[in-house]
Amino acid sequence: AQSVAQPEDQVNVAEGNPLTVKCTYSVSGNPYLFWYVQYPNRGLQFLLKYITGDNLVKGSYGFEAEFNKSQTSFHLKKPSALVSDSALYFCAVRDRNTGFQKLVFGTGTRLLVSP
Amino acid sequence: NAGVTQTPKFQVLKTGQSMTLQCAQDMNHNSMYWYRQDPGMGLRLIYYSASEGTTDKGEVPNGYNVSRLNKREFSLRLESAAPSQTSVYFCASLAGGRTDTQYFGPGTRLTVL
Numbered sequence: 042a043q044s045v046a047q048p049e050d051q052v053n054v055a056e057g058n059p060l061t062v063k064c065t066y067s068v069s070g071n072p073y074l075f076w077y078v079q080y081p082n083r084g085l086q087f088l089l090k091y092i093t094g095d096n097l098v099k100g101s102y103g104f105e106a107e108f109n110k111s112q113t114s115f116h117l118k119k120p121s122a123l124v125s126d127s128a129l130y131f132c133a134v135r136d137r138n139t140g141f142q143k144l145v146f147g148t149g150t151r152l153l154v155s156p
Numbered sequence: 157n158a159g160v161t162q163t164p165k166f167q168v169l170k171t172g173q174s175m176t177l178q179c180a181q182d183m184n185h186n187s188m189y190w191y192r193q194d195p196g197m198g199l200r201l202i203y204y205s206a207s208e209g210t211t212d213k214g215e216v217p218n219g220y221n222v223s224r225l226n227k228r229e230f231s232l233r234l235e236s237a238a239p240s241q242t243s244v245y246f247c248a249s250l251a252g253g254r255t256d257t258q259y260f261g262p263g264t265r266l267t268v269l
Contacts, residue, residue, distance in 0.1 A: 045198075050196075075257065077260075082262075082263075083262060083263075084160070084246055084260035084261050084262045084263050085199075085246065085248075085260040086260070087257045087258075087259070090257060131198060131199065144201075144258065146198040146199040146200075147198055148196055148197060148198040149198055
């Protein structure tokens with residue numbers, strides 16, 4: 042069975058500092074990995090995905106994520122946080138060997154960027 | 157191009173009442189999904205439709221039914237609402253292929269008293 046863990050309910054960071062939102066996953070085969078962001082009272086917006094190739098994936102709004110197969114992690118990062126980055130972030134995984142409907146989400150991490 | 161739209165945005169029901177949540181997408185996507193979002197539990201898949209004319213159960217289907225009316229529309233019905241169904245409901249669509257991404261609607265906030 043697929044699963045995703047986001048170990049931090051909330052991450053606090055000061056504006057201008059680097060940020061990391063952690064995600065680890067478990068799948069039986071090779072994963073497709075996704076990050077989504079949710080702003081208050083809005084639906085989820087796609088940020089980036091890892092399919093294959095380069096382990097460092099760049100996405101929207103200056104975010105990037107690093108796929109680490111040995112640690113089964115896919116942490117979201119940004120070099121310099123903005124107050125407007127404050128939102129709820131979800132990591133999701135899909136097993137390559139199962140159907141596309143099997144997208145499993147983590148429980149979410151709230152990012153709070155202070156001025 | 158409106159993407160994925162959902163109606164209504166908010167709804168309050170009494171226990172035992174029924175209602176249908178509507179979802180439509182204008183991106184010509186093949187697959188559509190219904191999720192519920194609860195605090196501390198992330199998003200959980202209720203039902204999905206891989207293509208027009210097909211529907212399948214997800215992780216938490218009990219108490220719900222769905223209809224894929226056509227390629228654009230995918231509705232979720234609560235026949236007899238229960239307080240445990242108080243949640244935020246999201247519809248999503250996906251063009252096709254395992255590498256593709258899901259696009260989400262703005263959500264319906266449902267409260268069952």
